[in-house]
Amino acid sequence: MIRIKNLNYWFGSKRVFENFSLEIRENEAVLITGSNGAGKTTLLRLMAGVFFPDSGTIEYGQALGKNPKAGIGFISDQISLYQSMSLQEAIDFHCQVHHIKEFDAAMLAEAKLDRRKKIKDLSVGQKLIFHLSLVLSARPRLLLLDEVLHAIDPYLREICIRYVLELLTLGRTTLVMINLNYYDIEYIPQRVIILRNNAIALDQPMDSLKDKVKKIVSKVEIPGLPTFHERQFTDCFEYFVYPFEKSIVKNIDCEVFDLNLNDIVTAFIGGEYA
Amino acid sequence: MQMNKSETQSFELNLNVKSAVPIFEQIKNAIKTAIFLKKLNEGHQLPSIRDLALKHKINPMTALKAYSLLEIEGFLYSRRGSGFFVHVDREKVKKEKQGVFEKEVKEFIEKINDLGYSVSDLKNELEKRLKGK
Numbered sequence: 001m002i003r004i005k006n007l008n009y010w011f012g013s014k015r016v017f018e019n020f021s022l023e024i025r026e027n028e029a030v031l032i033t034g035s036n037g038a039g040k041t042t043l044l045r046l047m048a049g050v051f052f053p054d055s056g057t058i059e060y061g062q063a064l065g066k067n068p069k070a071g072i073g074f075i076s077d078q079i080s081l082y083q084s085m086s087l088q089e090a091i092d093f094h095c096q097v098h099h100i101k102e103f104d105a106a107m108l109a110e111a112k113l114d115r116r117k118k119i120k121d122l123s124v125g126q127k128l129i130f131h132l133s134l135v136l137s138a139r140p141r142l143l144l145l146d147e148v149l150h151a152i153d154p155y156l157r158e159i160c161i162r163y164v165l166e167l168l169t170l171g172r173t174t175l176v177m178i179n180l181n182y183y184d185i186e187y188i189p190q191r192v193i194i195l196r197n198n199a200i201a202l203d204q205p206m207d208s209l210k211d212k213v214k215k216i217v218s219k220v221e222i223p224g225l226p227t228f229h230e231r232q233f234t235d236c237f238e239y240f241v242y243p244f245e246k247s248i249v250k251n252i253d254c255e256v257f258d259l260n261l262n263d264i265v266t267a268f269i270g271g272e273y274a
Numbered sequence: 275m276q277m278n279k280s281e282t283q284s285f286e287l288n289l290n291v292k293s294a295v296p297i298f299e300q301i302k303n304a305i306k307t308a309i310f311l312k313k314l315n316e317g318h319q320l321p322s323i324r325d326l327a328l329k330h331k332i333n334p335m336t337a338l339k340a341y342s343l344l345e346i347e348g349f350l351y352s353r354r355g356s357g358f359f360v361h362v363d364r365e366k367v368k369k370e371k372q373g374v375f376e377k378e379v380k381e382f383i384e385k386i387n388d389l390g391y392s393v394s395d396l397k398n399e400l401e402k403r404l405k406g407k
Contacts (some may be wrong), residue, residue, distance in 0.1 A: 027335070029333050029335070058308070160329050161331055162331075165328055165331065165332075165333070165334060166324070166328065167325050168327070168333060168334050168335070169323060169324045169327060169334040171335070184331055185331070186291050187289065187297050187330065187331055187332035187333060187336065188331065188332070188333050189333070190333060190335065190336070206296070206297070207296035207297075207298070208296075210292070210293065210294040211294040240398070258292040258293060258294055259290045259292060260291040265293075
């Protein structure tokens with residue numbers, strides 16, 4: 001769906017990406033995460049065609065046709081909506097531009113949004129819901145979601161997640177999402193990418209991620225583990241290990257713990273600050 | 275063949291976020307367990323892919339993968355446009371249940387070994403209980 005090849009991108013005098021390559025397959029659901037400043041949002045904007053590479057290429061799959069931007073739905077924290085329009089006016093305008101015959105109002109109804117209201121009178125969360133309802137109604141083949149869900153209350157967040165899943169049910173959408181909170185999206189991505197210093201530090205299918213990343217706790221120091229983060233306590237050593245294989249702890253007196261996505265990402269970022 | 279479309283009883287899906295068992299496997303196991311416990315019976319309709327995905331906030335492709343694999347294994351059958359239904363193959367259920375039993379016993383033995391007991395300690399304990407009955 002997207003093929004990024006040898007991408008270079010400068011932000012002023014700072015080089016954000018250096019020979020960066022990444023391929024995302026059609027209908028894949030990908031989570032991109034990492035610390036603040038790791039380049040997540042910049043990468044998403046490059047994918048959305050909002051930013052342009054200084055060198056290298058970004059190619060889109062056949063599903064997006066000759067005019068890829070028309071098939072991309074991009075939700076970012078910079079929402080450009082006509083503030084003085086009412087919701088109904090914005091819906092009519094949007095449907096005309098995107099040739100949408102019938103606007104699905106279910107999401108707005110669930111969020112109790114009055115279509116006579118002006119966009120500028122909506123709260124931050126309501127604006128996001130409204131923007132998402134417009135974007136989803138066009139049934140984008142590529143949906144790019146920046147971490148905007150943190151700005152809204154849990155109920156509206158749940159509505160957003162449900163309608164994104166509803167779109168995925170049709171089986172025609174590739175999803176790339178950036179997240180910093182995982183408690184309610186843990187089961188959505190099929191692939192997890194962790195960026196560190198503008199490069200890919202981890203790229204794993206979700207199905208094997210928790211097999212490959214483990215916490216090892218030992219009373220004594222264990223040298224030579226493939227550790228990406230470690231912590232020392234008065235009574236034990238904690239090692240966050242990737243890639244984990246059973247053979248590396250054979251004959252070593254230690255305990256191996258499973259981790260959830262939040263533990264994994266936190267440890268990865270922790271390793272960066274250490 | 276018995277068809278229970280309106281039946282509300284379904285299977286418990288308690289997904290474990292820390293488990294290294296992939297989500298599609300966890301869904302498969304939950305359905306199989308419900309079949310073994312006779313909570314799901316022949317012809318019982320499973321929740322639609324959409325409902326399962328939205329209810330548990332899982333990727334619909336993951337739900338579909340779980341159902342499709344169970345169909346290949348012979349625990350479900352699908353009907354175009356109407357969804358997935360339970361198929362109970364007695365022989366297969368018996369065989370798989372035996373496998374689960376053996377696995378549970380193996381894990382139990384590992385646990386008591388860790389506590390310092392042997393299989394013969396277990397045998398003595400079981401015989402004591404059998405006599406008591």
